[in-house]
Amino acid sequence: MMLSLGARLPGWAQEFLLGFVYWFALVVVLEPGNAVAAHGALPLGRELLRLSGAGLLGAAVTPLAFALTRRWPIEGEAWPARAAIHLACDAALAIGLIVTAGVLAFATGIDRRPLPEALGDQLVLDGLLLFFAVAVLSAIAHGFFFYRRAQAALDAPPPAATGYLNAVPVKTRGRVTVLPLDAVDWVETQGNYLALHAGGAVHLIRETSVSFESKIDPARFARIHRQTIVALDRIAAIAALASGDATVTLKDGTALRMSRGFRDGVRGKFERQAE
Numbered sequence: 001m002m003l004s005l006g007a008r009l010p011g012w013a014q015e016f017l018l019g020f021v022y023w024f025a026l027v028v029v030l031e032p033g034n035a036v037a038a039h040g041a042l043p044l045g046r047e048l049l050r051l052s053g054a055g056l057l058g059a060a061v062t063p064l065a066f067a068l069t070r071r072w073p074i075e076g077e078a079w080p081a082r083a084a085i086h087l088a089c090d091a092a093l094a095i096g097l098i099v100t101a102g103v104l105a106f107a108t109g110i111d112r113r114p115l116p117e118a119l120g121d122q123l124v125l126d127g128l129l130l131f132f133a134v135a136v137l138s139a140i141a142h143g144f145f146f147y148r149r150a151q152a153a154l155d156a157p158p159p160a161a162t163g164y165l166n167a168v169p170v171k172t173r174g175r176v177t178v179l180p181l182d183a184v185d186w187v188e189t190q191g192n193y194l195a196l197h198a199g200g201a202v203h204l205i206r207e208t209s210v211s212f213e214s215k216i217d218p219a220r221f222a223r224i225h226r227q228t229i230v231a232l233d234r235i236a237a238i239a240a241l242a243s244g245d246a247t248v249t250l251k252d253g254t255a256l257r258m259s260r261g262f263r264d265g266v267r268g269k270f271e272r273q274a275e
Contacts, residue, residue: 015062015063016060019061020055020058020062022137023054024055024058053104065137065138065141066145068141072085072086074086074142091131093134094130094133098122098123101122102118165215170196181216181220184198184231185234185252185254186256187228187229192206194207194212219269222270224258225258228257230256232270235249235250236249240263245259246267
């Protein structure tokens with residue numbers, strides 16, 4: 001039932017819920033020698049509150065671990081550099097958790113020692129353990145990342161009879177859905193992603209512009225700039241500029257710049273389609 005509920009939650013909420021369960025279970029199983037334990041056992045109610053607080057605190061950083069994984073997955077030829085980034089960020093998150101927990105314990109009176117002394121002890125006692133815990137969480141995030149990518153590949157529709165893509169899987173509100181390419185007006189490069197503009201919506205997919213262009217029908221789409229591809233049937237007008245470039249105006253009023261190197265080829269395709 002919990003899995004069914006999680007499947008209906010948006011992606012960030014799934015990550016937060018996973019983080020809460022992970023950190024709650026970690027504190028219950030490991031019970032590191034922290035300042036609370038050093039001052040004796042707490043009443044059951046306060047102990048549950050402490051455990052829940054630890055789970056919530058850990059859950060708050062879990063989406064950061066997932067965002068880090070999405071931005072710099074440890075794969076490809078650059079994996080050593082990305083692994084170093086993850087190790088540095090994992091260490092920073094571990095220190096941040098210790099400092100935050102120490103400040104909260106001091107503010108609520110659970111730990112009455114001077115704050116610098118308490119933080120120093122916690123860094124020595126729990127620093128390595130928390131770094132390992134964050135690193136394991138990063139590994140879990142990578143597992144989810146690769147699972148979601150494999151699932152998206154399985155959910156991708158088969159190529160059309162022409163051999164070109166007719167739809168692509170996209171994430172909408174944390175769920176993977178299928179976007180027909182007939183609905184796409186234009187495509188632009190945004191860092192490591194492509195932004196597919198479809199009506200008033202924008203969908204991001206992780207793919208290079210060159211790779212995507214090789215999979216779509218050149219009779220339906222044309223590149224107008226090294227960062228921009230448009231659907232030919234969405235073009236309303238092409239106006240030449242004095243610089244040699246041109247302005248492509250879409251039927252919804254969007255104005256896009258076209259490089260001079262693409263102008264003649266795109267104009268020819270547009271005119272043939274308009275006939």
